[in-house]
Amino acid sequence: MSKEFNIAICGSARVGKSTLVNALCGKQVARTSNSLCAQTDRMEKYLINGNDHTSSISYTITIYDTPGIESWTEDHVRTYFSRIMNTSKPLCMIYCASPGSFAQLDQLQWLVDTCIKSNIFCALVCTNKYSGGSERRKQVLQDFHSLLTHYHNMTRDETNIKYYGDVALCTSVNSIVYEDRELNVRKEAEGINELIFGILTSLKDDKIVAWCFTISDNQSFWITMQAKIIEFFKLAQPVAIKFWDEHGKDTTLSLIPLILTFIKRRL
Ligand SMILES: Nc1nc2c(ncn2[C@@H]2O[C@H](COP(=O)(O)OP(=O)(O)OP(=O)(O)O)[C@@H](O)[C@H]2O)c(=O)[nH]1
Numbered sequence: 001m002s003k004e005f006n007i008a009i010c011g012s013a014r015v016g017k018s019t020l021v022n023a024l025c026g027k028q029v030a031r032t033s034n035s036l037c038a039q040t041d042r043m044e045k046y047l048i049n050g051n052d053h054t055s056s057i058s059y060t061i062t063i064y065d066t067p068g069i070e071s072w073t074e075d076h077v078r079t080y081f082s083r084i085m086n087t088s089k090p091l092c093m094i095y096c097a098s099p100g101s102f103a104q105l106d107q108l109q110w111l112v113d114t115c116i117k118s119n120i121f122c123a124l125v126c127t128n129k130y131s132g133g134s135e136r137r138k139q140v141l142q143d144f145h146s147l148l149t150h151y152h153n154m155t156r157d158e159t160n161i162k163y164y165g166d167v168a169l170c171t172s173v174n175s176i177v178y179e180d181r182e183l184n185v186r187k188e189a190e191g192i193n194e195l196i197f198g199i200l201t202s203l204k205d206d207k208i209v210a211w212c213f214t215i216s217d218n219q220s221f222w223i224t225m226q227a228k229i230i231e232f233f234k235l236a237q238p239v240a241i242k243f244w245d246e247h248g249k250d251t252t253l254s255l256i257p258l259i260l261t262f263i264k265r266r267l
């Protein structure tokens, strides 16, 4: 048996959508570019497959990396989203805006509105957070916050992530090392593991499994967040550590089966 899910990545051109996809997946799935013209000039699809060895169900996750949203008319957005929603079960919509990028608040509002009404989790992310200065970053985050509070009160503010019930979150990330040689500034990648964990803890049922497979190759996530994952899913620590020791880096054979067992207990 196979189950299909999809994830939509939206936002203006050149804000760091493809770079974020690669950072989340922990491998190169999307083409990125440092040239000035938009790299993703048509919708790209990346397929990720995972097998639930405990029940022989296979999962296919399609990530839709979209061209810059400003080139869309409202009709485009609607057609595009209806298509995504009809093809398979949407896991979440990730919207990216970098500090100072042209705000597309009307488009964003329509997207968030559509997603929340259709029960699709929204993650609004200020990407490439060190580009453009801290004031602009704060402005992007403020815009996200004001929009999301129309749908749900802010319920938590943890590890630089604001949560709005289980309908949405917003945060800021630096997906890869940021360097400004003139100003002698260097910032390591940050916020990615927290974002993955934030989405993981906000999803329900088999959407959790599909998300686990999406990020199953991200070693940094599974290693860094191991203790939090064990705690959140109430996994018995000795069992989890034993699996981890036996299967080492292969998370699809170590932690994911335990998370699956946890989810099935709740279904
Ligand atoms: N340091 C740093 N650079 C980033 C980050 N995100 C994106 N960039 C850089 O910004 C440029 C554009 O990134 P992309 O990921 O290609 O942006 P995109 O939104 O996919 O662009 P299009 O597909 O052309 O619309 C590339 O040179 C990236 O290396 C980030 O978080 N940190």
Ligand SMILES: [Mg+2]
Binding pocket: 017, 018, 019, 031, 032, 039, 040, 065
């Ligand atoms: Mg791109």
